[in-house]
Amino acid sequence: MKVSITVNGKLYVRDIEPRMLLVNFIREELGLTGTNVGCDTSQCGACTVHMDGRAIKSCTCFAVQADGRQVTTIEGMASGDTLHPMQEAFWEKHGLQCGFCTPGMIMATTAYLKDHPNPTEAEIRHALDGNFCRCTGYQNIVAAVKTAAEKVGA
Amino acid sequence: MASRIFGSGIKRREDPRLITGKGKFTGDIMLPHMLHMVVVRSPYAHATIKHIDVTAAAAVEGVVAVYTNADMTLANIPCAWLIPNSNLKLVPHPPLAKEKVRYVGDGVAIVLAESRDIAQDAADLVRVDYEALTAVVNPEEASMDGAPLLHVEAPNNIAFRWIASSGDAGVEKAFAEADVVVKERIVQQRLQPSSMETRAAVAQWDSGNEEMTLWVSSQNPHIARFVVSGVAGLPEHKLRVIAPEVGGGFGAKLPIYPDEVLTVWAARKLDRPVKWVESRSENYTVTTHGRDHIEYVEIAATKEGKVTALRGKVYAGMGGYLSTAAPGIPTIAHGLMYSGVYTIPNLRCESIGVFTTTTPVDAYRGAGRPEATFLVERLMDKLADKLGMDPVVLRRKNLIPPFANGYTVAMGITYDSGNYEGALAKALGIADYDQLRKEQAEARTKGRYIGIGVTTYAELCGFGPSAVAGATGFQGGLWESAIVRVSPVGKVQVLIGASPHGQGEETTFAQIISDELGFPVKDIDVIHGDTSRTPMGWGTYGSRTTAVGGAALVLAARKIKEKARAMAAHLLEAAVEDIDYDDGKFFVKGSPDKFKTIQDATLMATLAWNLPPGMEPGMEASQFYDPPNFTYPFGAHIAVVEIDPDTGKVDLKRYIAVDDCGPQINPVIVKGQVHGGLAQGIGQALCEGAVYDDNGQLLTGAMTDYAIPRADMFPQFEIDHTVTPSPHHPIGVKGIGEAGTIASTPTIYNAVIDALKPFGIESINMPLTAPRVWAAIQEARANHAIGGR
Incomplete structure (x- = not known):
């Protein structure tokens, strides 16, 4: 099937198998390997990307469903050398260790902050329900999201 | 130095x-002409293989080859911890099962195809005719007469029987004469390590040079090279193993598995690159699990609360085969720690390793020591309850007094340094323990169930002297190595044998070098995880990377410093003994204005136009370091929980952790390690557990079913520390990777049981989920008609 998908602002036209998942399109067709697969069953959130500005789990979305849409991956978050405030906050607050869940965390939390610009700690923790991290115990991820919210809000 | 880089919480250099x-x-590695491998796995826990038909699979378009055990002559996957005096049964573990499968997930065939989807489609067409045999999943039951037998080599499925004792006569006497004896049956449930990145391997064969490159998600690429070369029959110097970014390991990426061996074998056989990436359900059925003990433990004490003896009998599930380090975990890494932080004169551990038709068990964060700490701390609390004594008071009656240079416990091992009362006092202060007890008493009068758990612990870390490795049957060394190389323009390349995978040593090791030699961190590059670039190392596990590898690095840096000093003395036309050093500068004593920097000395040593007599050109140092002892980090943790008696839900209100890992190189990273460790230990206490049905099917085979802790389970952890240097480490550091996991499980457990004291509940099997706690409350109410309402 032929699809036209805009990823990080660039239009890609590809002929793909209908069963191809969006995450495989991103990783294998486009070579953007920052988006990871952690569970295959949409629990862990490592594959989170933005589609038309909303966070989705790209392991549970066929590439054909993204036809004609705008997808943003972790590779599209920084503007040149300037990190997105959420990337900056994860770095500053030691919000990552092995870094495998991190792209999905950053994509999920940036989308969350758009709708919830001033979350409480409890709200952030609840919002992270769809993203697993096995290294950090989440404390510094929560701190990073709080910091990013303050930066963006300021 | 104006502000010392050692001890500073600088941002990680790994992160950008x-x-x-x-x-x-x-999994991100994509090579031209690459094939994808899928392993066909047994759906049965225990079965005889009658016949395998690969015809249909091989006929699928895009399939290049399908292989079974009959197509290969590979050696068995070895077990590498051959614990002595235990009648250890080394059973064969072929990379693909031959006549029998012994757990769900045991590999029976591999499919190589042009894409992963094609390989997976074809794998579903491999027809295996199995004759099902009876499964057995409980290690205690598996050791009984009449249980289904996994390996003919191991009667009663017993892999080993190991005993450590301070003296059986003394132990018997202490129990016979005790005023009080308290017993407990503990189920250390099986855990699924669940690194966010599953395992993966990519192998590339260079047929012209007969060289193999293996990228593998591993905690120990050098051990992988050692073992894979042996099993696959490749000369070790022709195998390069690279561990690129590794998405967490927690012990489960320490073993050597069939999958990477098969990837290497297929790449060579087909002369094409081969990639294998584990799915999550494969990860849960194939990648090693942790814990899986059934323990019978007891403690003896005087009526005043002086503990006189502790002993345990452990049935440790091994799974279907012996994984790489499996036998050492419920024995050496467990039984030797039965003293905890207490002066217990009589100790005994009997550990029985048992094969079961389940996923093999190996190291999982803490490996053996969390189980030891749990049973000691559980027994201390139960004893305190029996004596009607506050659990803190009981602990204080038995704590080993502060020591700076060695304390030998009854099991015969010598802790390096400790100040257990110091950590305990600090934790109690942060928690405001006395006030907490008052609030708890008051809450009880109002029908609220608050519990407080206190743990004091020490862990055996920084594995370890190689002589101990040899004496305990570990088939490897436990030293580390480092090369420090200063380039002519003053940039530093550090090559280490250890293989960090999230712990941040690219940052902390640069901090060590910066502190020792005065180079700015930005000029230091730390390279690891590539057997062709780095010197030999034994891997990252057992909280050993900084404790052992860090020591090698410090000593290598000091060699550089001494050479630079000699070079600087030569340039300053002074005697070496007249040269002082401060912050990267060498100068004649009393004349700090006329100096040579370490960069000046490096340039001149590299140009070698005018070297002092006898000096070799260049500025490079290599250091191998074998520690004289393990390190013994320690601490005190306190948890406050509240239980909803109507639902059984445990609400973790506060968690205080005071840990002592010696001086902290980067306190932000140390805290991060503690946070992560706590989450995993609390996960064991409250939600995690592998569940098998009676047929040996793993019911928690996906993240839909295995309860990984989520962010909203935890409060803000309250983290603090004390500093007690290790006397034998060049900069005193001890290691922190496992502390949080080791201490937190008993802390939470004891807090929950404390909360349930009004119901008379003494034990509930972990994980302490709401349904289990609720059921225990219901049962207690039915039995005793207490607890009100």
């Missing part, structure tokens, strides 16, 4: 690539 998606994990 990881927060931008540029970090390369094994």
